[in-house]
Amino acid sequence: MPETTHDADGVIADLQRPDGPAAGVVVLAHGAGGNRTAVILRAVADELCARGLVVARIDLPYRQRRPKGPPSPSGAAADRDGIRAACAVFRGEANGPLIVGGHSYGGRQASMAVAEDPDLADGLLLTSYPLHPPGKPDRMRTEHLPSITVPTVIVHGSTDPFASPTELTDAAALIGAPVRIVEIEKVGHNLNPEKKPTAALTADAVDEVLLGRVRS
Numbered sequence: 001m002p003e004t005t006h007d008a009d010g011v012i013a014d015l016q017r018p019d020g021p022a023a024g025v026v027v028l029a030h031g032a033g034g035n036r037t038a039v040i041l042r043a044v045a046d047e048l049c050a051r052g053l054v055v056a057r058i059d060l061p062y063r064q065r066r067p068k069g070p071p072s073p074s075g076a077a078a079d080r081d082g083i084r085a086a087c088a089v090f091r092g093e094a095n096g097p098l099i100v101g102g103h104s105y106g107g108r109q110a111s112m113a114v115a116e117d118p119d120l121a122d123g124l125l126l127t128s129y130p131l132h133p134p135g136k137p138d139r140m141r142t143e144h145l146p147s148i149t150v151p152t153v154i155v156h157g158s159t160d161p162f163a164s165p166t167e168l169t170d171a172a173a174l175i176g177a178p179v180r181i182v183e184i185e186k187v188g189h190n191l192n193p194e195k196k197p198t199a200a201l202t203a204d205a206v207d208e209v210l211l212g213r214v215r216s
Contacts, residue, residue, distance in 0.1 A: 011086045013056040016049040023052040024096030027086045029106025032070045043193035047203040054093040058086045080113040101125030115147035123210035124152040128189050131163035145174040152179045153205045157187040180209045
């Protein structure tokens with residue numbers, strides 16, 4: 001699975017292409033403390049690419065500006081613009097559907113971009129969606145969820161402090177499209193893909209829900 005780096009038009013990404021014809025494109029953004037080389041992004045990308053998808057792991061605009069540190073709330077709209085730019089750049093990599101998403105903060109911004117622009121992507125993939133800050137369930141990040149109209153896969157650790165399984169199930173019911181929640185047992189926000197079958201279970205759900213491929 002050859003990998004190349006794209007750095008143009010404000011988009012920085014590591015691009016993985018399958019050996020044969022591509023069935024679709026996936027654009028993934030990293031969490032608040034990470035970048036495009038994050039362990040969870042690499043694990044999911046490797047698995048999706050092995051199943052015939054082109055995967056672009058992008059650095060969000062705030063990470064392009066500085067190598068460390070969290071994003072600023074004032075820069076969130078610019079980060080969503082970066083996700084939109086990446087979708088535009090990589091959509092032509094395959095004739096199949098374009099799926100956008102990412103881990104934690106990156107996934108949240110992707111979900112907001114899809115809510116704002118329903119034509120941005122054909123599917124949404126969220127790993128460890130940060131439903132609320134840890135210990136603050138009164139600060140739910142759900143306002144935009146009813147505006148999401150594309151099929152969605154949410155991968156969640158059963159002990160993630162950013163959402164309990166019940167809280168996540170209730171929130172997912174707000175999305176106006178088919179949703180599959182993949183719960184990874186006894187794991188937290190990082191989804192521990194090096195020790196858990198996180199990537200394979202994620203790809204299974206992408207196959208079924210976002211690509212409509214029937215598993216044999």
